Each structure stands twice: as structure tokens, then as C-alpha cells.
């Protein structure tokens with residue numbers, strides 16, 4: 001670190017645009033979304049000011065007050081007060097405030113000022129403020145506050161110019177530090193009122209468009225209807241829109257596989273590794289990229305639009321009945337993308353026990369890694385039929401799998417609540433943000449980011465495990481004179497046959513048993529593993545594209561349904577367990593999570609299999 | 617009157633926030649969020665199930681509050 005690198009912390013109320021500003025200044029790609037509590041960690045970045053000075057920037061979780069209520073708010077307080085382990089207090093605090101919501105945000109500005117450190121106030125969202133006809137007398141505000149005030153637009157290129165110039169200059173003087181207690185905190189409101197009266201004129205307290213939209217979105221009947229239709233649309237789209245892209249990827253993989261292996265002798269080990277391992281295995285997973293992207297297209301649009309907290313509002317009573325706090329909604333919703341950010345997002349939950357409940361049920365939300373497994377099986381076993389004259393049956397089944405996950409989470413949360421005889425109060429206290437139009441560029445970048453993450457997984461853990469599985473399925477080779485497929489004699493084959501004793505009652509064959517083992521690391525691996533196992537045990541020209549028809553041919557419907565049920569519950573993801581360990585600091589919680597989820601998975605598959613078999 | 621009993625859309629001002637028990641963190645947070653004497657409030661919407669939670673507008677901010685949280689806030693109906 002250079003000697004004159006200035007350390008700047010971004011603080012402010014939730015959802016005022018700190019992270020957007022951080023990204024704009026540092027060129028970073030931290031998550032920005034339109035609801036409170038997106039950032040739950042301290043993030044560091046740096047940028048070079050026009051003067052050539054290196055400035056170190058800290059992005060912090062948003063907080064309403066230094067009287068911290070939750071773990072994420074504590075981080076912000078500790079950093080600002082210089083109590084964060086291994087870190088001195090920042091040289092300069094940039095307090096970010098939403099210019100359209102100053103009555104709330106100025107109070108925290110005053111609280112920050114009382115820390116007695118140099119402060120610059122950034123009035124963000126000036127674009128929206130101007131559009132709504134809000135006029136702020138900046139020089140008067142600056143004079144009354146006694147701190148420099150600049151205007152910013154964090155979502156526009158060059159929108160932080162004034163801020164950069166200000167922090168590149170001289171560090172402003174700090175106001176004298178003041179003690180912080182409940183009484184003096186309540187005084188701050190009087191000061192805010194005086195400031196507002198003298199410096200801000202608003203034609204209307206809220207945005208007229210927000211009010212109009214909310215009349216529909218929060219309507220007791222239409223609101224729930226809109227939510228249901230929206231959810232349903234997403235799952236329909238995942239199936240109907242993805243097909244052309246999936247076909248293209250499949251054709252590409254098949255062509256590439258044929259070309260790459262054409263020069264190799266068909267019986268050689270290398271041919272088998274490439275064909276059965278890489279192309280059959282990775283290809284099987286790769287074709288699901290379009291579906292994952294369509295899911296994320298909707299998630300990103302919903303996140304930026306400001307609709308998610310509205311959905312939380314509509315469903316809060318239900319969650320409350322199940323013993324979850326309203327704050328659990330956002331973490332659980334993030335878990336639809338992946339349980340890992342979802343579990344991290346529980347840091348915004350105040351009560352440690354509420355937080356633990358949410359962490360325990362988060363893996364039941366259907367994460368995007370399950371999508372390849374689900375859609376492989378659904379496409380293979382569920383006919384593409386229109387039901388009730390409108391819906392694609394495959395989409396309906398996918399939707400019901402998601403619903404099963406959600407309902408199980410509610411039931412498990414309810415049981416946990418009963419077990420601890422919980423009488424404590426769960427606070428909601430959730431702010432509903434203004435609606436915002438998502439920017440095409442941000443959505444495109446978000447999807448690109450997702451694609452990179454997915455390809456990294458395919459090229460990393462999935463590739464590694466597939467190659468490993470290929471070795472285990474190839475060696476030791478069959479004894480001379482053996483008749484069955486070579487894989488039967490290999491290590492993997494033997495393991496599969498041994499596990500088969502445990503899984504036969506729920507209808508899994510030995511090939512599935514093999515695939516479940518590397519699939520413990522990550523869910524999609526099971527698909528690539530099945531691709532490899534079938535390619536190894538079948539004729540040599542089996543490649544990715546044929547996995548679907550192949551299992552449709554060889555498995556019973558009962559087996560397929562049972563495997564779907566297994567994947568609703570089974571914690572086939574090491575990273576989730578690792579993050580539970582990190583966030584709760586306890587192996588016991590990891591054991592409880594893994595134990596109950598495997599138990600439920602086995603039970604659900606057993607019931608599904610036995611019923612499906614009895615019916616058929 | 618309690619904020620939880622305020623009819624939808626009718627204007628009122630906050631009187632005070634009462635602690636449900638000594639050192640009630642929820643009450644303190646409500647005060648920090650601007651529920652203080654003299655502040656105008658309004659119930660904008662109610663949840664679909666059991667009219668819970670409530671959407672409260674205070675200043676230019678909308679907060680979703682459960683009924684039990686809103687019951688901590690004493691309000692005076694505005695005669696305007």
C-alpha cells in the first residue's frame with residue numbers, strides 16, 4: 001500500500017446506492033439490487049484519482065442506525081468506529097443518501113457526523129430526484145450540516161465526477177465527536193425536520209407511479225394473482241424458450257465430439273476419455289446453460305425492479321405462521337439462484353435463532369444447480385402436452401417441484417418453531433423501495449457473469465470429477481474372457497453395485513448410485529456422471545445428446561419420479577455445507593442440516609417410488 | 617389510537633412509540649426510522665391474509681410493519 005493511499009468508507013441507509021457507487025468508482029462487479037440488505041459483507045476496492053493518488057474504497061452493508069440490530073449492521077458500525085478487527089477507522093467517510101428520501105436518510109447522516117470523523121455527503125439518485133421535481137438547496141444544506149455535499153448519479157457513467165473531485169481534494173475537517181444515547185438520537189429528528197424545511201422542496205412525498213403500481217401489486221386479490229401468474233410464467237419460459245438454444249448447443253457438442261475423436265483409434269483409452277468422459281459428461285451439463293440463463297433473466301429483472309419486497313409483503317403472513325421472520329424472504333429467494341448467497345444474506349436477520357432456522361431451510365429452495373437434473377428427467381419422462389388448454393405439462397411439473405421445496409421449507413420451519421417452543425417476536429420492519437426500470441446493459445452483464453460462473457463450474461469441478469469418474473469406471477479393466485460391460489469390473493462399478501443395496505428400495509439402479517457419489521460435490525455433477533457412466537457401459541458412440549432418450553428407454557417412470565423427489569431434498573452440495581459451517585461456526589449445524597435433508601430425501605423417494613410403482 | 621387500528625388511507629400523526637417491554641429494540645428501531653411525535657403517517661395497504669402486515673407511509677418512505685409492531689405506535693387522527 002502506498003503511503004498516501006486514503007481509506008474511504010461508503011456508508012448509508014440500505015438501498016441508497018452505495019454498491020452502485022462503489023462499482024462505478026472501482027470498476028467492480030459487486031451485487032446491486034433494488035431492495036434493502038443486498039450487501040452483507042465489507043468489500044474492498046481501489047481506484048486512482050485524477051491527481052494520481054490511490055484511493056482505497058470500502059463498500060459496507062447499509063444500516064438505518066449505529067444502534068446495530070443485525071450482524072451486517074454490526075460490521076458497518078465496527079468499521080466506522082475503528083473497532084473492526086485488524087483495521088483502523090477509515091480516513092474519510094462518504095455518507096451516501098438517497099436524494100428522494102432525505103427525511104429518513106439525513107437522520108443517519110447526522111448520526112455519522114457525530115462519530116467525529118471527516119465526512120462527505122453524497123446525494124445520490126439525483127436523476128430520480130430531478131424527475132420527480134425535488135429541489136435541494138445544496139449550498140444551504142452544506143452550510144447547515146457543516147460537511148461538504150456533492151450530487152451523484154451512481155448508475156450513470158461520469159455520475160460520480162463531483163464526488164471524485166471532492167475526495168481527491170483536501171480531507172474535510174471532522175465535526176466534534178458526540179456521545180450516542182437513545183435520547184440524543186431522538187433529538188436528531190428535530191434537526192432533520194429543520195434541515196428539510198430549510199433546504200428541500202418536494203412537490204409530492206412519493207412517486208405517483210409507485211403509488212399507482214402498488215395499488216395493483218399489493219391489492220389483496222389482484223396482488224396475489226399477479227404474483228402467481230409471474231411465478232408460473234417463469235417456469236413456462238424456462239421450458240418453452242430454451243429449446244432452440246439447447247438444440248444448438250447439443251448439435252455443437254456432438255459435432256465437436258465427433259471431430260475431436262475422429263483421429264483417434266476407437267478402442268483407445270484416450271478416445272474413451274474424450275468421448276465418454278469429456279463430451280458425454282460435460283456436454284450433458286452444458287446443454288442446460290440456456291435454461292439457467294432464462295431463470296436468471298427473470299431473477300435479475302425482478303431484483304432490479306423493486307418487486308421482490310412487494311412479494312415478501314404479500315407472503316409475510318404465511319411465512320410468519322411457519323415461524324420465519326419476514327426478513328427471511330430475501331435470503332430464501334436468493335437461494336433460488338444458489339443457497340450460498342442465500343445463506344450469506346441471512347446476516348440481515350436480527351435474531352440469531354431466526355437466522356439459524358432460515359439457514360437450515362435455505363437448501364430446500366430449488367437452486368439453479370438442480371435445474372439440469374430436473375429438466376433432464378422431466379424432458380425424458382414427462383410428455384410435452386398442453387394441459388387445461390394453456391399450460392405446458394413439463395412446465396407444470398417443474399413448477400410443482402419448486403412448490404414442493406417451498407412447502408417443505410415452511411413445514412420444516414414450523415417444526416423447528418414448535419421444537420424450540422418459540423414465543424419470541426419476529427420483527428418485519430421492511431422498507432419497500434421505489435420501482436425502477438432495469439437497464440438492459442446491467443441485465444446483460446449480469447447474465448454474462450452467470451455464464452462465466454457456470455462455465456467455470458463446468459470447466460472446474462465438473463470436469464475434474466468427470467475425469468476422475470472416468471478413471472474409476474475404466475480401471476481396473478475387465479479380466480480376460482469377461483462378458484459384461486467393462487464398467488462392471490471397475491472400482492466405480494463395484495461401488496455402484498454395493499450402494500445399490502441401500503438404494504434399491506427407492507428405485508435407483510446402480511448407474512444412478514454411481515452418479516450420486518461425485519454428485520455429492522455439486523448437483524449438476526450427477527448429470528455429467530450419468531452421461532459418463534452410460535457412455536462407458538453402452539456402445540461407444542453414446543454422447544451427450546443421447547442421455548435423455550437413453551434413460552427414457554431404460555428407467556421406469558417410478559425411478560425417474562423417485563430421483564426427482566430425491567433432488568428436492570438431498571443436500572448434494574459440499575459448498576452449501578461449507579458455508580453453513582462458516583456462517584454458523586458449528587459442525588453440529590452442518591450435521592443437522594445434512595442429516596435431516598438426507599433423511600427427508602430417502603423418505604420422499606421411498607414414498608414416491610412405492611406409490612408410483614403401485615399405480616403403474 | 618394505535619397505528620394498527622388506523623383505517624386505510626386516513627391521515628394521522630404519530631404521538632409516540634411505546635415499549636412493549638423494557639428496552640424494547642423494535643420500539644427503538646421504529647423511533648430511529650422516524651416514528652416520532654408529530655410525524656404524519658398513513659396506512660397505504662394491508663396484506664392479503666388477515667390484513668397483516670400493514671404498509672405504512674411515513675414521510676416519503678414506505679415500511680411494511682406487522683400488526684404487533686404497528687400497535688406500538690400511538691397516533692392521533694388528523695382532522696383535516
Ligand SMILES: Nc1nc2c(ncn2[C@@H]2O[C@H](COP(=O)(O)OP(=O)(O)OP(=O)(O)O)[C@@H](O)[C@H]2O)c(=O)[nH]1
Nearest residue numbers: 015016017018019020033037038039062125153154
Ligand atoms: N436511478 C438511479 N438508481 C440508482 C442510483 N444509484 C443506485 N440506484 C439503484 O438503487 C438500487 C440500490 O442500489 P445498491 O447499490 O444495491 O444500494 P446499496 O446502498 O448498496 O444497498 P445495500 O447494499 O442493500 O445497503 C439499485 O436498484 C440501483 O440500480 C442512481 O443514482 N440513480
Ligand SMILES: [Mg+2]
Nearest residue numbers: 018019038039
Ligand atoms: Mg450494497
